[in-house]
Amino acid sequence: MSVIKVKNLSKTFKVKLKEKGLKGSLKSLVKPKYKIIKAVKDISFEVEKGEMIAFIGPNGAGKSTSIKMMTGILFPDKGSIDILGLDPSKDRKKLAYEIGCVFGQKEQLWTHLTPYDNFKFFGAIYDIPNSIVEKKIKELNELFELDEFINTPVRNLSLGQRIRCEIVASLIHEPKVLFLDEPTIGLDPVVKENIRSLIKRMNKEYKTTVVLTSHDVGDIEKLCKRVIIVNKGQIVLDDTMENLKYHYLNKKIVEAKMNKEVNLDDEEGITILKDKGYNLKIEVDTKKKSVSDAIKLLNPDNIVDINITNIPLEDIISDIYKDGDE
Amino acid sequence: MLTAVKNQFKITLLSVKYALQREMLNKFTFFSNIIFMIINNGCFLIQWIILYSLRDGIGGYSFRQILLLWGLAAGTYGFSHFFFKNSYGLSSAINEGRLDNYLVQPKNVLLSLITSNVDVSAMGDILYGYIMIFIYGFEIKTFLLYTLFMVIGGIVLTSVAIIWGSLAFWFGKVDMVANTMNGLPTSFATYPDGIFKGFIKLLFYTIIPIGFASYMPIQIITxxxxxxxxxxxxxxxxxxxxxxxxFYKGLKRYSSSNLMNVRV
Amino acid sequence: MKKYLYIYKTKLMTDLQYTFDLLLGFVGYIIHIFIFLNLWQYIYSNPKELINGYSMSQMIWYVIITEILWTCLSGRAFSKDVSNDVKSGNIAYNINKPYNYVEYALFNHLGGATIRFILLTIIGLTIGFVFLNGFPPLGILQILAVLLSSFLATIISIFLIMSLSLISFFIEDASPFYWIYSKFILVVGTIFPIEFFPEVIKPFIKFSPIYAVSYGPAKLFVDFNMTDFISIMISQVAYLIISFIICHLIYKKGVKKLNVNGG
Known part of the structure; x- marks a missing residue:
């Protein structure tokens, strides 16, 4: 059963261009110039109940705009959205009872209150009787391990603790769909990992449908079974994580600083991107050669410094485009 | 329907309560803000004492009525700025995309937004208004009518502020214009309407609605x-x-913070 | 001196870019003048009448001038800027620069004040000319005298406001000091000439900064005479020296405290 049905969704923004100075101000008053920005262009997809789906794409790709239309924040220009049988632009309040939202860059908690008081406030927003709220807080407290700081004012919490509280606040009313917009932005890797596993556990426990956005592929690798990649307002790929991994995430970039020169020419599964004597940058195809084998070839004893990263999302997207052309 | 209104009211009160708590974290600043505002308003009485020493009945007002006028001007301003402070920053809230969180809650967006912050010094204005009423002459009837008109006038001022602020949905950066327009009622409301002539009086009953917020209520109270x-x-x-x-017409054009990243 | 003039010029050019916002900010000024126009027209039963030696149009001109002097200062923003410079440690950063912070702030602020003064003067004189049928009788020399006195008034005000704001070196929040000063000037200094106050208070006002920063230039514009000019000049020069010394003293003491405490 689909809980989210999006059909031919489009959104454009009209941006007023302004020149500086008095002359510019007057000019833009008399004859304003506009720039049309197509943020979302004709996208369609469906999400099943209990599914965890990720929207990824570079900054400004249109993923936030899409999520904001699905949650009723923005009005679509064209197309239709159906969330649990409701139209976000018409039944905003009704829908609000059914969904939860966390915006990584926009706090919704009162920072001078404790998480506990905040949760009670959210309970009141969703008209939940006090006794039920308290039970729910207890339950979520255990699931998200908030015990340590549930009675500390939010302003004294770390960013990671705050995000955990934000997520709990959005779950108080037992939403059927949870939207997470860049939930791990600005967090360090360890905390990121912790948040991911908590979200996973929550999804398992409550069977909540989760839609999340990120511009970090790593965010999603372990979390979602399905990925939608958006770029310039369009869906460039809607596929399972497994396929994506197999086709596009099988390459790692290894940058190494050596104290001896090595020759890796003609090694299978290794492409040399940059070779400046002691500084080396290679791409490892993990289908053909594991990263550890590649490092052995470099001889670990000679490595001064090493850095292993994923292929940037932008490169994956251009890869997908190339495949489409063929 | 009734429960929905009741729940909305409950949230609004909670919101104001929490915002007030936040301001009370620093007790010294809190109280000095209130007291300074009372003294601030009090200073301007010097002006009227001198003016009334030159001539009586300025603009058809007795000196006592001037006190009432000042009280109501401060009271309506205070009520509006204390309970609905954010309506005066509406245009920047719209431009910076600060409506998002309220849009995903099952409550009234506009009310949630404008009640999520309080202006502490506005409490000084409210208190000052009551001090003026006591000097004017305390009577139960005056007191009740004054309180009613303080609330009503505050709501009128807030409504106008919301209208100016909402223009941001259509015209973008209107902060300066909205601020200027919102300053006008305050400038005029402490002067008797009798000194003005002609078309400006028309403004008092339209875009600078102190005719309804101050002048007519004073007639009614006296x-x-x-x-x-x-x-x-x-x-x-x-x-x-x-x-x-x-506001709700404009809300359909709301662009969240998506335009923030666009700089040309 | 050359570098200070450069600071002045830079600020002036930057602020010129935001003329539209500036003009919008003057709506408050225009409204004030409009209100006093109506108020005095109501209070004077006929335009020939004199109250405390002032005619109706003189009273309105008086407010037009004092409000120009006050509004062009944009004192609250200036006070905030200086306090922020102290609190954010900007001043500590400026200590090693080859200029004196006090002079830097003076010339920087004077740049903005100049534009506001010119625009406000145009607006104010136009309103006065239209509603009061012409200007007070002033010759070239008298106009120069008024300009000189306005210029001195502005510099004295800037030094005084800066002194009050530099108190931030010593206490957490110095804004109440500016606040009291501004109320004093606004309530006592801009609406009524000294002649309107009770005899007991008059000498106090005459020796207060109001005489130098507000009453002086306005009085000369409204009703020029040599005796007033001389006593206003004496007051202004005295206040200029006093405010200059106080401002530098507070700054020096503050910097010393900063060095001892390590910022």
Whole structure:
């Protein structure tokens, strides 16, 4: 059963261009110039109940705009959205009872209150009787391990603790769909990992449908079974994580600083991107050669410094485009 | 329907309560803000003492009525800025995309937004208003009528602020214009309407609506007039409806913070 | 001196870019003048009448001038800027620069004040000319005298406001000091000439900064005479020296405290 049905969704923004100075101000008053920005262009997809789906794409790709239309924040220009049988632009309040939202860059908690008081406030927003709220807080407290700081004012919490509280606040009313917009932005890797596993556990426990956005592929690798990649307002790929991994995430970039020169020419599964004597940058195809084998070839004893990263999302997207052309 | 209204009211009160708690974290700043505002308003009485030493009945007002005028000007301003502070920053909230969190809650967006912050010094204005009423001459009837008109006038001022702020949905950066327009009622409201002539009086009953927020209520408090009373009440309702209509019309054009990243 | 003039010029050019916002900010000024126009027209039963030696149009001109002097200062923003410079440690950063912070702030602020003064003067004189049918009788020399006195008034005000704001070196929040000063000037100094106050208070006002920063230039514009000019000049020069010394003293003491405490 689909809980989210999006059909031919489009959104454009009209941006007023302004020149500086008095002359510019007057000019833009008399004859304003506009720039049309197509943020979302004709996208369609469906999400099943209990599914965890990720929207990824570079900054400004249109993923936030899409999520904001699905949650009723923005009005679509064209197309239709159906969330649990409701139209976000018409039944905003009704829908609000059914969904939860966390915006990584926009706090919704009162920072001078404790998480506990905040949760009670959210309970009141969703008209939940006090006794039920308290039970729910207890339950979520255990699931998200908030015990340590549930009675500390939010302003004294770390960013990671705050995000955990934000997520709990959005779950108080037992939403059927949870939207997470860049939930791990600005967090360090360890905390990121912790948040991911908590979200996973929550999804398992409550069977909540989760839609999340990120511009970090790593965010999603372990979390979602399905990925939608958006770029310039369009869906460039809607596929399972497994396929994506197999086709596009099988390459790692290894940058190494050596104290001896090595020759890796003609090694299978290794492409040399940059070779400046002691500084080396290679791409490892993990289908053909594991990263550890590649490092052995470099001889670990000679490595001064090493850095292993994923292929940037932008490169994956251009890869997908190339495949489409063929 | 009734429970929905009750729940909305409960959230609004909670919101104001928490915002007030936040301001009270620093007790010294809190109290000094209030006291300074009372002294601030009090200073301007010097002006009127001198003016009334030159001539009596300026603009048809007795000195006592000037006190009432000052009280009501401060009271309406204070009520509006204390309970609905964010309506005065509405245009920047719209431009910076600060409506998102309220849009995903099952409550009234506009009310949630404008009640999520309080202006502490505005409490000084409210208190000052009551001090003026006591000097004017305390009577239960005056007190009740004054309180009613403080609330009503505050709502009128808030509605107008919402209308100016909502223009941001259409025109983008209107902060300066909205601020300027919102300053006008305060500038005029401490002077008797009798000194003004001609078209400016028309403004008092339209875009600078202190005619309804101050001048008519003073008439009613000094000499009760049932006809004026109903005019003020109905006009207030009209202003509120208009503010909500314009805000919700504009909300369809809301662009969240998506435009923030675009700099040309 | 050359570098200070450069600071002045830079600020002036930057602020010129935001003329539209500036003009919008003057709406408050125009409204004030409009209100006093109506108020005095109501209070004077006929335009020939004199109250405390002032005619109706003189009273309105008086407010037009004092409000120009006050509004062009944009004192609250200036006070905030200086306090922020102290609190954010900007001043500590400026200590090693080859200029004196006090002079830097003076010339920087004077740049903005100049534009506001010119625009406000145009607006104010136009309103006065239209509604009061012409200007007070002033010759070239008298106009120069008024300009000189306005210039001195502005510099004295800037030094005084800066002194009050530099108190931030010593206490957490110095804004109440500016606040009290501004109320004093606004309520006592801009609406009524000294002649309107009770005899007991008059000498106090005459020796207060109001005489130098507000009453002086306005009085000369409204009703020029040599005796007033001389006593206003004496007051202004005295206040200029006093405010200059106080401002530098507070700054020096503050910097010393900063060095001892390590910022």
């Amino acid at each position: 000499d009760f007039n049932i006809y004026y009373f109903f005019v003020v009440i109905s006009v207030t309702i009209l202003f509120v409806i208009l503010a909500f209509l314009i």
